Amino acid sequence: MTATPLLETRALTKEFRGFRAVSEVDLTVERGTVHALVGPNGAGKTTLFNLLTGFLTPSSGAVVFDGRDITGLAPEQIAPLGIARSFQITSLFEAMTLREHLELALASPTGMGRQWWRSVSRLATFRDRAPHLLDRVGLADRADAPASSLAYGQKRALELAIALALDPKLLLLDEPTAGMGIEDVDRTIALVKELAEGRTVVFVDHNMHVVGSLADRVTVLQSGQVLAEGSYEQVRADERVITAYLGAAHE
Numbered sequence: 474m475t476a477t478p479l480l481e482t483r484a485l486t487k488e489f490r491g492f493r494a495v496s497e498v499d500l501t502v503e504r505g506t507v508h509a510l511v512g513p514n515g516a517g518k519t520t521l522f523n524l525l526t527g528f529l530t531p532s533s534g535a536v537v538f539d540g541r542d543i544t545g546l547a548p549e550q551i552a553p554l555g556i557a558r559s560f561q562i563t564s565l566f567e568a569m570t571l572r573e574h575l576e577l578a579l580a581s582p583t584g585m586g587r588q589w590w591r592s593v594s595r596l597a598t599f600r601d602r603a604p605h606l607l608d609r610v611g612l613a614d615r616a617d618a619p620a621s622s623l624a625y626g627q628k629r630a631l632e633l634a635i636a637l638a639l640d641p642k643l644l645l646l647d648e649p650t651a652g653m654g655i656e657d658v659d660r661t662i663a664l665v666k667e668l669a670e671g672r673t674v675v676f677v678d679h680n681m682h683v684v685g686s687l688a689d690r691v692t693v694l695q696s697g698q699v700l701a702e703g704s705y706e707q708v709r710a711d712e713r714v715i716t717a718y719l720g721a722a723h724e
C-alpha cells in the first residue's frame with residue numbers, strides 16, 4: 474500500500490498552562506477507514522478533535538491532512554479542505570426547519586456555499602442537496618418541520634446531515650451515540666456505517682458496542698498519550714487497556 478494516509482499527527486501536543494492535555498500524539502488514519510478514539514474521561518479526545526479542526530492551536534507537533542501541513546490553520550481554512558465535524562452538544566436552531574438547517578450549512582462560507590451560489594446553473598443542484606442529505610439520514614419526511622419537533626436521536630441524525638453537507642473527505646464524530654437509548658444506538662451504528670462508505674471517519678465514543686461494531690482501527694488515549702492502537706480485538710485484549718479503561722468499564 475503506497476497511498477499516503479488521509480490524516481497524520483506528528484508528536485502533536487497541547488499544553489494548557491503547563492498541563493499536557495495531548496502529549497506527543499502520533500496518529501495515522503488511513504483513507505477509507507473508520508477509526509475510533511477511545512479512552513477514559515480527560516484522556517484528551519476532545520482536545521485532539523479541537524486540534525484537528527483548528528479550534529485549538531497546537532503547542533507543538535504537526536497535523537498533516539491529505540498530504541498538506543495544516544498545523545495552525547483556522548477552522549474556516551480547514552473545513553473547506555474537507556474536514557467536517559459533528560458536535561457532541563446539540564447545536565441546532567429550534568425554530569428553523571430541517572431544510573433550512575441544511576441550506577444554511579450548504580451556503581456557509583466554510584462549506585461549498587459560495588461556489589454554488591455564484592453559479593446560477595448549479596443553483597438547482599444546490600437546492601436538491603438539502604432533501605437528498607435529509608433522505609440519507611432518514612429524515613426526508615420531516616424537511617419542513619422545525620428542529621424543535623425532533624426526538625433526540627433525530628436531532629443527532631440532523632447534525633450528521635449538516636456535517637455531510639460539506640461532503641467531507643474526513644468526517645469527525647464526537648460521541649455520535651451519547652445519551653441515546655439502545656434502539657437509537659443501533660440505528661446510529663447502521664447510519665454511520667452507511668455514511669462511511671467511500672469516506673474516512675474518525676469518531677469518539679465511550680460505548681464499546683459502538684466501537685466494536687464500527688471501527689476498523691482503534692486508538693486508545695490515556696492522560697493525553699497513545700496507550701495502544703490496533704483492531705478492536707487487539708486493543709480489548711491489551712492488558713494496559715484493560716487496566717486503564719476496559720477493565721473499569723466492564724466491572
Ligand SMILES: Nc1ncnc2c1ncn2[C@@H]1O[C@H](COP(=O)(O)OP(=O)(O)OP(=O)(O)O)[C@@H](O)[C@H]1O
Binds near residue numbers: 494514519521
Ligand atoms: N481549555 C482548557 N484549559 C485547561 N485544561 C483543559 C482545557 N481543555 C481541556 N483541558 C483538560 O485537558 C484534559 C483532557 O480533556 P479532554 O476534554 O480533551 O478529554 P476527553 O478525553 O475528551 O474527556 P471526556 O471523555 O470526558 O470528554 C482534561 O484534564 C481537561 O481538564
